[in-house]
Amino acid sequence: MQAATATLETRAHRSALERWFRIGERGSSVRLELLGGLSTFLTMSYILFVNPAILSTKGTGLEFGPVAVATALAACIATLAMGLLTNYPFALASGLGLNAVVAFDIILGHDLPWQVGMACIVIEGLLALVLVVAGLREAIMHAIPTSLKLAIGVGIGLFIALVGLRDGGVVVNDPATGIGLGDLTKGPPLVALGGVLVAAILSVRNVRGAILIGVLSSTALGLIFGVLDGPSKVAEIPGSGSLGTIGDAWDPDNLGDALQWALVPTIFALFMTDFFDTLGTVVAVGRTGGLLDKAGQLPGIRRVLMVDSGAAALGGTFGVSSVTTYVESGAGVGEGARTGLASVVTAALFGLAVFFVPLIAVVGQGVAFGSPDNVIHPAVAPALILVGYLMMRIVPEIDWATPEHALPAFLTIAGIPLTFSISAGIGFGVIGYVATMVARGRAREVHPLMYALVPLFAAFYASDWLSAHVF
Numbered sequence: 389m390q391a392a393t394a395t396l397e398t399r400a401h402r403s404a405l406e407r408w409f410r411i412g413e414r415g416s417s418v419r420l421e422l423l424g425g426l427s428t429f430l431t432m433s434y435i436l437f438v439n440p441a442i443l444s445t446k447g448t449g450l451e452f453g454p455v456a457v458a459t460a461l462a463a464c465i466a467t468l469a470m471g472l473l474t475n476y477p478f479a480l481a482s483g484l485g486l487n488a489v490v491a492f493d494i495i496l497g498h499d500l501p502w503q504v505g506m507a508c509i510v511i512e513g514l515l516a517l518v519l520v521v522a523g524l525r526e527a528i529m530h531a532i533p534t535s536l537k538l539a540i541g542v543g544i545g546l547f548i549a550l551v552g553l554r555d556g557g558v559v560v561n562d563p564a565t566g567i568g569l570g571d572l573t574k575g576p577p578l579v580a581l582g583g584v585l586v587a588a589i590l591s592v593r594n595v596r597g598a599i600l601i602g603v604l605s606s607t608a609l610g611l612i613f614g615v616l617d618g619p620s621k622v623a624e625i626p627g628s629g630s631l632g633t634i635g636d637a638w639d640p641d642n643l644g645d646a647l648q649w650a651l652v653p654t655i656f657a658l659f660m661t662d663f664f665d666t667l668g669t670v671v672a673v674g675r676t677g678g679l680l681d682k683a684g685q686l687p688g689i690r691r692v693l694m695v696d697s698g699a700a701a702l703g704g705t706f707g708v709s710s711v712t713t714y715v716e717s718g719a720g721v722g723e724g725a726r727t728g729l730a731s732v733v734t735a736a737l738f739g740l741a742v743f744f745v746p747l748i749a750v751v752g753q754g755v756a757f758g759s760p761d762n763v764i765h766p767a768v769a770p771a772l773i774l775v776g777y778l779m780m781r782i783v784p785e786i787d788w789a790t791p792e793h794a795l796p797a798f799l800t801i802a803g804i805p806l807t808f809s810i811s812a813g814i815g816f817g818v819i820g821y822v823a824t825m826v827a828r829g830r831a832r833e834v835h836p837l838m839y840a841l842v843p844l845f846a847a848f849y850a851s852d853w854l855s856a857h858v859f
Contacts, residue, residue, distance in 0.1 A: 416726040433741070440452045440456040450707070452752055471729065477729075483665070486712065493809050510643070533793060538782050543804030553769070555764050555769045555772060561762075582606060606770055634706050637704045652847075803817065
């Protein structure tokens, strides 16, 4: 009798889930949604190691532990909101590339406190949210040429790969040439390259979670050969100190400092990168899962964009950079997930990760390499390098046959990693596009927004001169 009652309760519970998420209507099942949510988490969980490692780079003022806790919490909240408010199997977390802008471009590049860098993220997210609510996303979409949007993704991929090579000790600073090859006979580079090899082999064999497995392989090698130290404990309940990155971005002083003229192009670059990356991600994942309508559009995309924009501001609030929709959501869709229940599962797993920061810290721990002041993160390097590879694969989609598209794309792709500044590289592309369009007699075809960006980026490049002679 008790077994029968329990079975009826289970069926009623499952039926409620199916009705709430319209699981049967989407051709899925509770089992497939649970499996999809788990698959998505395993595929994108590398961000739990990588984001704290990037943001806690020496000089930023951020510490690995609190950033790891906040990264998991922000991903949990944003992904849960996506699942409940949109009923789509999209997961969110701090975006690679966006976190690099905050760490290397804003905080270190402009020598600003991390709180100001996160305030820039809050402003970027609020700007995106206002534009979505106002229905202006289409206008922004059409303003930026497709080749330039694609080139920004490729350039960021190269930038991330360069960060990964440096974080693995494979590439080092060289006083004669700027950068050079590191000593590949040392432990840290060998650990990093071992993980890259594992991830690369699994990736070309289409093994899900290849990046995560590569990171864990590097960690195992580091522990075996004494490059990394083992954990003092497996889990712990976060204390008040673990939440130290949350809320400071909203301080009026930090928001005011974030609105300085020199940072306007950077905030716009953050917005543009986040905005278009999200659009491309949801359409690509939606197409994979058969979620698009006959016109090739995702029904209810405005709700998706609103959640994503709010998540960006949430990331700044939590001090973990912009939180954005992950293309790795496609892993869950590939397992059969079609509804927001999969996102709820992924969110729950991110929530559980909060208690395992000691283990996460083992993967993301820094190692002195070359000199005591040079700290690298060999176990997370494989993730950065492989993400760079994945982002490079969109190169063939760029229109290389048309000079007014090819030249700006080249300037962007080369400019981002070679200047070690995503904003500077995007500026090269924007100015190059306007110049080539005018030179080709197509000035009237350039959107007014592109013309408006030219003086903004010019001021960005001349910010030191302006602060010395004008402001």
